[in-house]
Structures are given as C-alpha cells and as structure tokens.
Amino acid sequence: MNLKSNPKSEFSIHNTQIFSIGKPINFSFKPPTSFTPPTILLFLSSTITKARFTLGLGANSFPLIQPFMLAELPLILKGWLCTVVAVGALFMFVPEIGELSHLLSQGDIKRLGQKAGKVLLLVAVRSVAQFWQQALLWEAALNITYKLRGFVYQHVLNRDMEYFEGEGGAAAGDIAYRLTAEAEDTGDTVHALLHTLVPSFLQLVAMAARMITLSPVLSFATISVVPVMSIVIAMLGEKLRELARKGQASVAGISAYLNEVLPSMFVVKAHAAEAFEQRRFERLALADCHAHLGKRRMKALIPEVITAVYAATSIILFGVGTWVISQGSFNGAGMVSFVTSLVLLIEPIQAMGKAYNELKQGEPAIERLFELTTFSPKVLEKQGTVTLKTVAGDVELCDVSFRYKGSVSWVLKDISLRVHAGQTVALVGPSGGGKTTLAKLLLRLYDPVQGSIKIDGHDIRECSLKSLRQQVAIVPQETTLFTGTVAENIAYGDMDSEIDMMEIERAARLSNSEEFILKLPNGFHTNLGDRASSLSGGQRQRLAIARAIYQKASILILDEATSALDNNSEKLVREALEHLMVGHTVFVIAHRLETVQQADRIILLDGGKLLEEGTHLSLIAKGGQYASLYSTYESNEQGSLLQRTLG
Ligand SMILES: Nc1ncnc2c1ncn2[C@@H]1O[C@H](COP(=O)(O)OP(=O)(O)OP(=O)(O)O)[C@@H](O)[C@H]1O
DSSP: OOTTTSTTGGGGGGGOOOOTTOSOOOOOOOOOSSOSHHHHHHHHHHHHHHHHHHTTOOOOSHHHHHHHHHHTHHHHHHHHHHHHHHHHHHHHHHHHHHHHHHHHHHTOHHHHHHHHHHHHHHHHHHHHHHHHHHHHHHHHHHHHHHHHHHHHHHHHHHSOHHHHHSTTOOOHHHHHHIIIIIHHHHHHHHHHHHHIIIIIHHHHHHHHHHHHHHOHHHHHHHHTTHHHHHHHHHHHHHHHHHHHHHHHHHHHHHHHHHHHHGGGHHHHHHTTOHHHHHHHHHHHHHHHHHHHHHHHHHHHHHHHHHHHHHHHHHHHHHHHHHHHHHTTSOOHHHHHHHHHHHHHHHHHHHHHHHHHHHHHHHHHHHHHHHHTTOOOOSSOOOTTOBOOOSOOOOEEEEEEEEOOTTOOSOSEEEEEEEEOTTOEEEEEOSTTSSHHHHHHHHTTSSOOSEEEEEETTEEGGGBOHHHHHHHEEEEOSSOOOOSSBHHHHHTTTOTTSOOOHHHHHHHHHHTTOHHHHHHSTTGGGOBOTTTGGGSOHHHHHHHHHHHHHHHTOSEEEEEOOOSOOOHHHHHHHHHHHHHHHTTSEEEEEOOSHHHHHHSSEEEEEETTEEEEEEOHHHHHHHTSHHHHHHHHHHHOTTOOOTHHHHO
C-alpha cells in the first residue's frame, strides 16, 4: 500500500464525518406550523407519542430517531410514492378479478383474454412498484443505521474518561454490542416503522374502502373485530418490549464478558482458570437462554392470537355472507371481489402485526443506543479557549486536590508545584500514591476538584483540549498499537493531516526503532493488525517513544515500564528516551534508579500528599522517607527495579 497516495488507509474510520444531526433532539409536542412533509412527519410522530401517553402505553423511542428519519426523507418519500402506485394497482385489480371470474363462468373467451391481460398488467405494475418500495425504504433504514452509529460513536468518544474507568460506566463489550447488533436491530425497526406507517396503512385503507363499496353490511361485520385485536396486540406488545430489553441486556453481558476474558487468555491459562471461566460463561449463557425463551414464547404467541382473531372473522364472514347472498343483494362476482379484498386487507394487517413485533423488540435497542448519548460532560471546553501553539513547557500546579467520583478520600491533596521549562521531574512513591492520577490531570482527562494547573501561565481549563493534548505527550507503561501500518501507528493522533514520512523516519531513527521496522516485510508500511503481538516489549516501547517524538509536544509524561527488558533492549529504550527528553519538560513516573538519579527534581507522593521534594542528593542528605526507601533499595543487591522499593 502506498502511504503517500492513501495516507489514512485503515485509520480513515477515525475521521468519519459526523453529520449535521448532532443537534439536541427536541422531544416536545407542537402542532405543525407549516404543511411540508418534514413537519407533517414530526407532527404525526408527536401525535402518536401523545396518544400512547394518553392510552397509558408509555413512551416510545420514535422521537429519538426522528431527526435521522427526516434526513432520509427524500428516499422515504420516493419509497412511499412507489407504495401509492402499488396500492393503486391493487385497488384496480380487485373489481377486475371479480369480473374475470364472471367471464370465466360465461365462457366469453375474447373478453376473457383482454381482462386477463389487464389483470396481469396490474400484477406486474404492483410487483415492480413493491420492489422499489422495499429497496428504497431499506436504503433509507440502512442509511439511518449508519448515521445513527456514527452519531452514537461520536458521543461515546466524547464521554469523560470517568465513564470508561469508573463505576457506572458501560463495559467495552456492552458498548460494542450496542453499536453493532443493536444498531442493526434499530435498522430493522426503522424499516418496520416506515413500512407500517404508509404502505401497510394505505393498502389497509384501500382494501377497506373497496370492501365497503362492495358490501357495507359484510364490511362492518368483518371489520368489527379489528379494535378488539388491536387492544390485545398492544398489551402483548408491551410485554414483548420488556422481554426484548432483558434479552438484549443478557447478550450484551456475554459480549462484555468475552471482550474482557478473550484478550486476557494468557492470565486465564497461567492461573489454570479455564474451568472457573467456563462456569462464569455458562451462568451468563443460561441467563441469556431464560431471557430469550420468554421473548420467543411471546413472539410465538402473538401470531397465534392474530390467527384466532382471523378464524373468528372468517366465521362471521361466512355467516353474514350466506345471509347477504340469500337476500339477493350480492352476486357471485361481488363475493369473489369481496373475499379478494379481504385477503388483501389481511396482508397489511399481518404486516402491521409483524412490524409491531419488530418495533417492540427494537425499541429497547434504540433506547440503549441513545443511553450512550445522554450525559453532561465534566471536562468541558469553554467558549473562546486559548490554542496552545508553541509552548515553552512551564508547568504549575496550584493547590491541586482531586478525588474520583463516588470516593470520599482524596487521591491528591493540596499539591503545589512549579516545574520550569526543560526540567525533568521524577514522581516516586508507594503504589496508589497518586502518580498516574497526576499525569491524568496534566492531560486534562479529569479536572481537579480544587485548585488549577497552568501551562506557560494558562489555566489548562482555558485551553483547547486538542492543543493541550498536542502539547502534552504520554509514553504509557503499556504500549497500545492499533490496526494499521507502522507509520500510521507512529503518526497516531495526527491523522487529520497528511502523514509526514520524513518525520516518521526521523522519529523511528531517534527512538532506535528504524532497524527492526526495516526488517518487517513492508517496512513502515507493514500492517500491525496481526503482527503487533509478535513485537517484543522493547520494540513496542520504542514505537511508543517514536509516537511521542512525532507528536512534537513540549511536555512529556513517561510512565516507565516496570517489566524488565534484556540488557540490549534496555539500552536501546534508554537511549531512545534520552533523545526524547532533550529540550522537553518531563514528568517521569519513575521505577528505575538511573532515571531518579538523573532527574532535576524528585517528588515523593504518598497518600496523595507531596511529602518530599528535591534532588537525589539533597533528599538523601535530608534523611527522610526518600532516603530510607533508597537505602532499602541499595541493600537489595539483586533489585533491578527501583519500583520494588520506591513505587
Ligand atoms: N478511575 C478510578 N476510579 C476510582 N479510583 C481510582 C481510579 N484510578 C485510580 N484510582 C485510585 O486512586 C488512587 C491513586 O491511584 P494512582 O493510579 O494514581 O496511583 P499510582 O501512584 O500511580 O500507583 P501505581 O504506582 O501503582 O501505578 C488509588 O487508590 C487508586 O485505587
């Protein structure tokens, strides 16, 4: 693959344009101010919602997808135009079929041929129109699904970090399930809705009108069962909606479980936990089995109820029909036309029943998808933010205190610290001391509960998030590589503009990655999708360093890996880090002796408090907590990681 000609390749999905529909959705009910198709559709749906509330049937999800449906209105209207043609052909077909049977009984071959030709033409028109109706309405439904997915995913990406890390957030597998299977269910629901709203309804009205013109008495007798059937189906539908929601939650549970366990197979096997995981999976699968059994039973029951109503209708029709014919007001041809109309009336009723099933099953999917979009972000970008274009790297923490949502204890308490541009600060301290949290605050993944953080004198809450995160680069302990080429992985975060291959190569050289990258089958253009796991820990770390070099940030956060590398790999990573640190303000969550000794300043964090601060030598001379931790380290001859004692 040629990167220059197609610089975004696999990553282009990140740049998907997200539509004009990201506006707040208006749920209020208002009469139409004008009679354009969109206002009529809006009014129709609001009225349905209002009617549902009045009847005590609760809310429906229709208003949520209204804006998406309106965006597809041209396609929908074309589909419905085909419906008008199909229903018109059917309306004309009914009397023709009665006359055809009459001519057959009379043996008038000449007129019979003409009539049969007309009937066949009407059937052909209806078939073609129905095909296009289906094709166009499906296209609209699938477009809506596609746009809805983009809309919801945009909201997921914009959620606070707290949602992904803290309590109460959805598991990754659950979110994935909502955006895949449930978004697809939404497409089916939308199609069912579009199909019910006009095509089935039009056919029902046309056939009912035809039946009334043929015999008002028979029509009244036949149609009288419809209200009873509607009430029964509405009640069963509500039950189905509840059961469908349970079913969807249970599948999402399985998806979340698999997303967690399958990528951690190493740990499962290393702990011989296969049997334990099998039991956990079976419990979830059994819950899903029970949830779906209820739903399937309800789905099986609804058509049977409808069939029972049909049987009652047929008996009424048979009885009243016999009486009407015996009165001489109705002939055989009329009866053929009437029964044909009835059969064609039943067809949309069945379609509406099926669509109702789809709607009831799909509503929880729509609700669960939209649940992902309803939140008020805490990390907000204010109006008129400062764009950090060039930054010297002066960082100041002013009385910063922070605790995570739902926690009573402070993770960081009253931290004040000034780091001058170009300084390297080592953050050390026992596990849980708040080092990583401090790094998250610098990146503004969370905002301090009290106090503020300034970069070059600008409160970071006043800066644009994009420019802040452009100026603060992080090399995490665990390197995450994405599907995409090596070059795309190095340029990750800057994929909105053309990849600069010269810069990629420079970053690879400085991070000591070039040598192993050039040995890959396609060098920088090798796709890492299935190869990332075959890279060694050191190689992955060097790619993360290359990524940070490419970013050209002024402030760096290095979370040193705790896992030991072999001597050569360690040397290459250390050299790469030294290249990276030149000319930057650096915060190192330090686990290694060399890093701590070389830092301009050492900050000891314990229990969220800044306990000690100074150079290695000054802190040793002070003889405080750092000195005692250090001497423990020194006495541990074999200890290769400072982490064992300092953090
Ligand atoms: N997302 C979170 N939600 C709630 N509590 C959290 C969250 N992340 C961290 N904590 C808690 O905050 C405290 C500080 O965690 P932090 O990761 O900042 O410590 P650390 O000094 O980096 O530890 P380590 O050296 O082990 O990485 C810990 O008690 C931790 O349990």
